[in-house]
Amino acid sequence: MEANEPLINEKGYLRIINGRHPLLKGKVVPICLELGKNYYAMVITGPNTGGKTVTLKTVGLLSLMAQAGLHVPAEAGTQICVFDRVFADIGDEQNLEQSLSTFSGHMKNIIEIFSQVTGKSLVLLDELGAGTDPTEGAALAMSILERLHYVKARTIATTHFSSLKSFAYDHEEIENASVEFDSETLQPTYRLLQGVAGSSNAFEIAGRLGLDQDIINRANMFLGEEQLKLKRLMENLEESQRKIYLHQQSIEEDKDKIEMLKQTLEEETLILEEKKGEILQKAREEALLIVNQSRRKIERMIKEIEKTAREKELKERKRLYHDAKITLNGMKENLITQMDEMDINANLCQDDLALGQTVFIKSLKQKGKVLDFSETGEVNLQVGVMKISTDFSDLVKVTDLSHSEQKLKRSTSSRLTFQKSQDIKSELDLRGDTLQEAIEKVDKYLDDAYLVGLNTVYLIHGKGTGVLRKGLHEYLAAHKQVKSYKLSGYNEGGSGVTIINLSG
Template sequence: MNTKTLRKLEYDKIIQLLADHAASESGKERCLSLLPQTDLSVIEQMQEETAAAFTRIVKKGMPSFGGCVPVEASLKRLDLGASLSAAELLAIGRLLECAGQAKAYGRHDTVDEVPDCLDSYFQRLEPVSRAASEIRRCILEEDVIADDASSNLLKIRRSIQASGGRIHSTLNSMVNGSMRNYLQDAIVTMRGDRYCLPVKAEYRSQVKGMIHDQSSTGSTLFIEPMAIVKLNNDLMELHAKEQEEIQVILANLSTMAAEHSDEIRVDYEMLTNLDFIFARGSFAVDLNGSRPVFNQEGRIHIREGRHPLLDKARVVPTTIRLGDEFDLLIVTGPNTGGKTVSLKTTGLFTLMGQAGLHIPALDRSELAVFTEVYADIGDEQSIEQSLSTFSSHMTNIVSFLEQVDEHSLVLFDELGAGTDPTEGAALAIAILSSLHRRGIRTMATTHYSELKVFALTTEGVENACCEFDVETLRPTYHLLIGIPGKSNAFAISKKLGLSDEIIEEARTHLSDQEESFEELLSDLEHSRRTIEKEQAEIQAYKEELEMLRRRTKEKQEKLDAQRDRIIREANEKAGRILQSAKDYADETMRNFRKFGKENISASEMEKEREKLRQKMAKTSSSVSLEKAKPKKAYKPSDFKLGTAVKVLSMNLTGTVHTLPDSRGNVEVQMGILRSKVPITDLDIIDEPVSYVSKQTRRTSSGKMKMGKSLSVSPEINLIGRTTDEAVALLDKYLDDAYLAHISPVRVVHGKGTGALRNAVHQYLKRQKHVKSYRLGAFGEGDAGVTIVEFK
């Protein structure tokens, strides 16, 4: 691709944005040197890599390539047998750690992850974990070696620490001893790696030692006392040994790295490639781009493309077609209408796609592979070369007209502008006709009406315009293919305040043909808007119908699935019940055959019969319980003391014995059974609750006979009765309750003056079948109720 076209279409700005997504310097260099390719297989491979990186970033995030630093110079030194510095070894260690992290990122964690074209890059990485961990263990920073890098280094550093401690101890004793008066300051200082004391010049003779320095005024001498000269010498020797040991450690690490120099080179190369590829993927994510579909037939179909250098929040998507039904597209319309943006979008998307980059457009956008893209865009006026705007454009056009072929894309912005309109239009038509005859894909913007007529009357040439809203005087930036654009000069001028008189006079200067042509364009524009509105409504209806059809289908599938599940579960349950019944029937038949052969008593036979009856009752009860549901949802306030209810889970009736607690549970008295039940398991009933006590007696013939059934409530209300009436009613009630085996029972007498309560208690004291009685607790009625329990 020629560099002038790359610059005019602002491809260099795209590449700079791409480089910002790379983490390593080598990755940035690869991005900045990226050029469009012309080999379809290479383009498809690069697009495949970008798509794979895009998918991985969306699923797993962006990998880090910050440790991919250039190490080739260090590796060459290793090849020569040299020893590397700590900084060089640390860089190799970071590279190997980066390779390890990248390799871990590249693994597929789950079996459902589909392999992609990047697997080969990740698989070639060799982290050389042993060397990386050893370098990291020994070298903490570029100038810091760990104490435990070797046992000898640890021993030397401990000796250095001990020697330094002795020196400080000796000097501190001098500073705080008799020498205190000879010192300028009571401190220990360093001069040339030697420990010294700041001695006043007048006391030089009082302090024996070596002078290493003096202050600028000469009043202070920095003297190394003779008492620590040997200690300092020993310390210097230890430091020298320390440096020697460090060199030994670095040499050992260098030898280890040299053994894996080939793997390190491959790691650097693979990490650079991956950084370059993931930069393209990250750029695609940032652009919300998609992979274009390439063809070699010169066909372009950009679906709602957005120029990547425009503000994302303000850019208007545009759809551009070229090379299918027509190979020459002429875009007309007023200035600032978006013609140049459409032109640049077409050229830039072509360059980006052929460079392996995704484009900010909808899926299934098509691009063609062009060997060259030629563009004449912008003002090429040159003062130095004494070229006018027209001359500069013609110079540029002439430079590529002889080179273009059927595999080229040509873009013209304001073709023929800058000279006499009649001659400019004629020249533009001649240039476009020449390219059209040669089958070269061309897109041009212009103001000339003659080019609109040329597009209307020439096969394989199509008009287009950028929509302009006359009411707001703003372009919509929508490219409308098939409709030539209007200049809208009269409408815009009128909107801006130009008088109708001047506008009407201007119309008189138009020829009848020109005025008819403008009226035709207006009619076409009106028809287009009407058709687009109707198409939008039809599309909305289609989408609504599709949504309803989809919902109906999903609902029917759900109902079918529920029906099949219910039938399946019912068949399984019926099968289990039938099998259980068969097994029990078989067992019963075996038992009765056994009873016929052996002398079995009637009571034993009756027991077996009772077992069968209970099993049937249990099965029947379980079926009924599954169907039992409350008639309606009740509130806690619906339940009062004594309310008649039905316990659904037990299929029993009873009365509410306590008010609902904070969890919505109440105690229900069901005959001799009292149980705590949630109110969601209760139905309020209107009929009174009765408990049947089956009294049995033995007749003279020895047979069992059922006695009279008694209907007894678990409580009696005596409020409003006189003491005599109350005692009489209580006597009858207690007899019935005792015979019905109901215990305890509630006697409601109220609080009042307490006379009725005292009469009840006096009566209860005399009853032999009463085990105990007490006033009700909180929630049972308090002092207004007496709870009676029978023996």
Template sequence: MDDKILKTMEFSKILNKLAYHAVTSLGKEYAESLRPSGNLEDVKRRLQATDEAYKVDRLKGGAPFGGIADIRSALQRARIGGMLNTHELLDIANTIYGGRRLKRFIANIHEEDPVPLLDALSEQISEQKPLEDAIKACIDDQAEVMDNASSELAAIRRELRTGEVRIREKLEQMIRSNSVAKMLQEQLITIRNDRFVIPVKQEYRSHFGGIVHDQSGSGATLFIEPESIVAMNNKLREAKLKEEREIEKILHRLSSLAGEQTEMLLYDVDILAQLDFIFAKARLAHEMKASFPRMNDRGFLKLRKGRHPLIATDKVVPLDVELGNSYTSIIVTGPNTGGKTVTLKTIGLLSLMAMSGLFIPAEDGSQCCVFDAIYADIGDEQSIEQNLSTFSSHMTNLINILRQMTGKSLVLLDELGAGTDPAEGSALAIAIMEHIHSLGCRMVATTHYSELKAYAYERKGVINASMEFDIQTLSPTYRLLVGVPGRSNAFAIAERLGLPQQMIERAKGEVKEEDLRVESMIASLEENRLTAEAERETAQRLRQELEKLRQQVERERDRFEQQRDKMLAKAEQEARDVIAKARSEAEQIIADLRKLAKEEGASVKEHKLIAARKQLDEAEPNERRAKTVRPGAKQTRNIEAGDEVVVYSLNQKGHVVELAGSGEAIVQMGIMKMKVSLNDLELVQQAPAKVQQQRHVASVKRSRDEHVRSELDLRGSNLEEALIEADRFIDEAFLSNLGQVYIIHGKGTGVLRTGIQDYLRKHRHIKSYRLGNYGEGGAGVTVVELK
């Protein structure tokens, strides 16, 4: 793609926005070097990668790129035997860790919701954990070489600490002495030129031996190293030199290890840069509220509510345009400042974005084409240095376009034929457009010439369009109207501004009759369009009102049914309370009768008591079982011999002995057998054989929670709240098979950190825990390894 078209369409501003969303400098480089592709499969692959990153951002939030740095120059020096400093080595270790963490993040997401392109790319990252461990074993988070980096360094630093203690003790003893204290400016010990000194007043210089290393700005104070500690300082200096040599040996060893893995690490860095670049495209899509465009290579372009990405959202006017199906060329007419140039740039810029694998700011369902090239002649490109007029500049540009374009190109022309005699200019414009159209190019051109309206009307595959203009407000609306040619509106504007009517009539008399007919036809078309749009908006509004009314009626009906159910349930409950009271009294009476019969030697038949109890049950209102089916209740058609059931009318449990036919069953209730209607039964438990059979096919499946977090932020919580949250978080992570999680507790006073780590020490699911390393949050984060 020619760089000139990228400059004309301001593609670099889109790249600047894209680079802003990259987390690493490596990703920013990829963003700034992005160029459109003319290969359909390559474009589809780019868009799919953007779509996968967009999905990850939506479901899981931002991908973890923390700690990843540009280590390429350090690796190149290490490869040729150079010694890296502690910061460079620490950057290498953190980049290795960051790459491994990102790889696991994408792998975990891929298991739940496939992202094949991102997974395939991240799988190429090599895990250089031995090198990372070697560096972290020697260098801490503050990029300082640790004592345990080697046994020699540990011994040297012990010697240094011992020497410093001895010197300080000697000097402390000296400055506390009355004879020395009066000669000192202050009773303190300081360091100059890596040697311990004390501040002596200038007037006591001759009374005080030793070496002067510095003096104050006023000259009143001399920083003197007493003779008694010169030998001790010398010995301390020798130990420091040994320490420096030992540190150099350690850094050389680590640099050599990094140099051996340079090729793999450089490849890893490139993969990380690509991933950062892909996620930057997703974040840009979120910012622009952009959508995934469908791509084709058959020259079809369809933008639905397309917006220019460099115009503010509250000011941009959406664009609807289709090109390459019924017509391959669009001729846009209308007055200046109507938005014609913005329309051309929107079509060109959105096409470039789609061909670069970026989502476009348009509604779903938009389609873009992969053109072999996009050409544009937009704006006044005359060159004073080349002594070219506006017309000459445009013609030079057009000639270059005509030489290079093919049938698979998109050509965008602004003010075609402008800058010369109108008659000759319109004739040239028609000839140029005819040539471009005959090649099969996709073309959008803007013009002022009315002759081109007739050309578009008569030529197959070419259609008129215009930018809408509001006569009432004398201002453009910036809406593209495809199928309607533009009007000059000169007479209407002049009349609204107050030009005398006789002058307007005189001007109309100078216009050709056929031009007046064309203007009248266009005015009629525009009036019909406005009427149709008004009617469509009215129909849309009525449809929305009807939909609201329908939803309101449904809500009212649901509320009515709920109130009805509540009232019926309340009435049934009151009836049950009355029956329960009556039953209690009846049971008491029956008990008294039995007692009386027993005492008097008479007898009351059991079946009469059952009949009396049944009459009481029949008086109780039945619950509307269609609304309140008990959990576990089975349909009556499933009842078979051997099942345990409830007889509603008697409120008794029993077992089905056999089915008697005609919708009845013989039920055993204690010592009684009764023939009962199936509609009066509710299944409680199936026969044991069927229950056992069902148990054999039962299964339990636990699926992984899609929203399990890998980090917990406890900052701002008290210890009691934090422990509750941490316990829940660890359980969720353990059940989701997370290997490592992060608990953010901040630094503060350390109370929260201590409490959390005491809790982790006793937890049965915790394998180990440690404070965060450089790039992980340091002492403000605890990294937990789960079993």
């Protein structure tokens, strides 16, 4: 059946694309039909055996199939409306037992339809107004169509009345349609032409079926000159409309082909974009792999270089430290000697000396009392139980004993501080310590560093989990002797070393 799932709507819109009667077999000419958007009703004209009734049945069956949840024998994109009722008056309703003529049978059905029809109904009427006087039948058909149009029911009616074509032209929401008839082959094509009114082509069909041509010619004479002209005019107009419609259909088909080509191109473009994305992603992954491999290689090289540099730096540091220690020890001895030789007060003159005066003897680093003066220019002194003689230049006056002792104590403190400066280093290794142990060490270390006058010191705490580093930083932030602190650079240990600047 080659059926597809239709699109369902509740707006009264019906669009069938190449729909086929589900029971017809063999080569079937599909129909295309649209109703409910710009037009509420459609009047189909054309010759007998042209496919008008099949069109009505196809529309009705496809609507009911869709509402029953079935796929429909039409192309994708077909839209079916959900109707509350589907009414159909199709075929000859003549019944001799019930004394019903063709006309009466049709009227009975139409009366029943009017009692139930709503704006959400589909009404299918075959040969509307047939079976009675053509003039009255056409007038009645127009009135029926007008009432159905008034209630907005979707209506499709077939007819042979020419006046109904004019009626449809005069109403914007009622459209003419026809089943195509090939005037050259005198055969129906069974194609539905929407927007084009058709002719019954009775004379042509009669001739094709074998009616004597003289009879057909005589029938043309009975039409009269004016009617014949009008018939030919209508046929020419309908032929022009048919050509315009076919041209429009051709444009629509070309448009559909272009749309399909556009869709195909978009799909191919999308596939290419996906492939492009895959290729780029693969290239990125390969590039990232190369970068990671290169980075690891570089990191290994850097570590080796840093290791070599640290070894060299450690050796150089040890050498510099050893040299500095020797130099500082020499400076220490000189400084201690100089401090010992420093004047505690002003140098004495001979005139300043008096018997019994306490003086400081620099060579002995002790105090003594003046006993007397010798003729050789020396001074005789009592130092403890000893008596000695020395030169004036070896003596200094002690004006304030407590002040002199403080000077001596400060001198001794300076020597101790200097001694401590030889032992304290500019870095403290805390790796392996707990936070409490590290804080106790740092507290004493910072005091010593501050005492000896170090401006910058290094705490080596390692990277690890960062708990030790965080705790030390919190402690340093509150330390009064810490001016600032920061983590060292990459080449100095990175986050494993903290540099501290002490207050001056």
